[in-house]
Amino acid sequence: MTFGARFVAALAERGPFCVGIDPHAALLHEWGLDDDVAGLETFALSVVEAVAPLCSMVKPQSAFYERFGSRGVAVLERVVAESRAAGALVLMDVKRGDIGTTSQAYADAYLDPASPLGSDAVTVSPFLGFGSLDPFVDTARKHDGGLFVLALTSNKEGPEVQHARTDTGETVADRMLDHLRALNADASPLGSFGAVVGATIGETGADLAFNGPILAPGFGAQGGTVDDIRRIFGASAGQVAASSSREVLRAGPDHGAMQDAVRRANDDLRGLR
Numbered sequence: 675m676t677f678g679a680r681f682v683a684a685l686a687e688r689g690p691f692c693v694g695i696d697p698h699a700a701l702l703h704e705w706g707l708d709d710d711v712a713g714l715e716t717f718a719l720s721v722v723e724a725v726a727p728l729c730s731m732v733k734p735q736s737a738f739y740e741r742f743g744s745r746g747v748a749v750l751e752r753v754v755a756e757s758r759a760a761g762a763l764v765l766m767d768v769k770r771g772d773i774g775t776t777s778q779a780y781a782d783a784y785l786d787p788a789s790p791l792g793s794d795a796v797t798v799s800p801f802l803g804f805g806s807l808d809p810f811v812d813t814a815r816k817h818d819g820g821l822f823v824l825a826l827t828s829n830k831e832g833p834e835v836q837h838a839r840t841d842t843g844e845t846v847a848d849r850m851l852d853h854l855r856a857l858n859a860d861a862s863p864l865g866s867f868g869a870v871v872g873a874t875i876g877e878t879g880a881d882l883a884f885n886g887p888i889l890a891p892g893f894g895a896q897g898g899t900v901d902d903i904r905r906i907f908g909a910s911a912g913q914v915a916a917s918s919s920r921e922v923l924r925a926g927p928d929h930g931a932m933q934d935a936v937r938r939a940n941d942d943l944r945g946l947r
């Protein structure tokens with residue numbers, strides 16, 4: 675089953691809310707844990723245990739594990755394996771992108787099921803040129819994985835690059851979305867090549883109608899709301915997984931409170947479908 679098909683099925687069954695598993699130092703302290711590998715492990719696996727059986731997709735942010743070196747990455751490997759075992763899709767948030775030969779190594783690391791970090795999908799950056807992502811595209815096709823390509827990110831600095839005009843007059847973001855349209859052409863029910871479009875973006879005029887999954891980070895702690903998802907995505911809202919990390923994680927360590935936060939977000943977002 676392709677990633678696009680798994681994404682559609684997971685959102686229909688479990689709801690459109692994606693939980694970011696980002697073990698910030700401040701959150702470890704709020705949970706009464708030390709900011710060390712043992713604290714990271716307790717935090718991350720506790721979040722997995724609480725939310726992975728419930729939500730359609732989890733999105734671990736690799737940076738928060740990498741900061742502990744190889745032992746942190748070992749925890750990330752367990753987050754991937756245990757989340758998938760609990761039935762959640764795993765989107766590895768690493769925003770990789772490099773020249774093609776290096777992109778191939780990244781693609782193998784995150785999209786080959788034989789890799790310890792092999793995930794359902796990975797976030798990638800197209801700002802070395804969309805064609806530099808070809809190894810990710812080919813590897814995703816080979817293993818039925820998915821990509822989420824940065825298009826209109828949730829941070830306030832993004833427009834400097836993403837709203838800039840290309841040689842043909844369209845914005846960089848529009849060009850990226852055009853590439854995604856081409857990659858997903860004819861896919862059914864949805865292609866596997868998604869876009870990252872923040873829940874915080876203002877009026878951009880971008881055409882967000884395309885036949886692929888959309889990740890909307892910035893929901894919750896960064897200020898994005900259900901109304902923003904409705905306003906930004908309109909008729910494409912049914913393809914959106916809205917993602918939040920800190921908002922859910924702050925409800926912990928109580929499992930019930932984190933699960934309630936997931937259920938509430940899913941209920942609110944389901945109204946848009």
Ligand SMILES: O=c1ccn([C@@H]2O[C@H](COP(=O)(O)O)[C@@H](O)[C@H]2O)c(=O)[nH]1
Pocket residue numbers: 694696735767826827828829870871872891892893894895896917918919920921
């Ligand atoms: O445009 C983007 C792309 C990715 N992110 C990532 O999402 C989470 C947001 O965390 P919150 O605590 O919900 O703010 C984090 O991992 C970012 O790296 C994003 O925010 N915006």
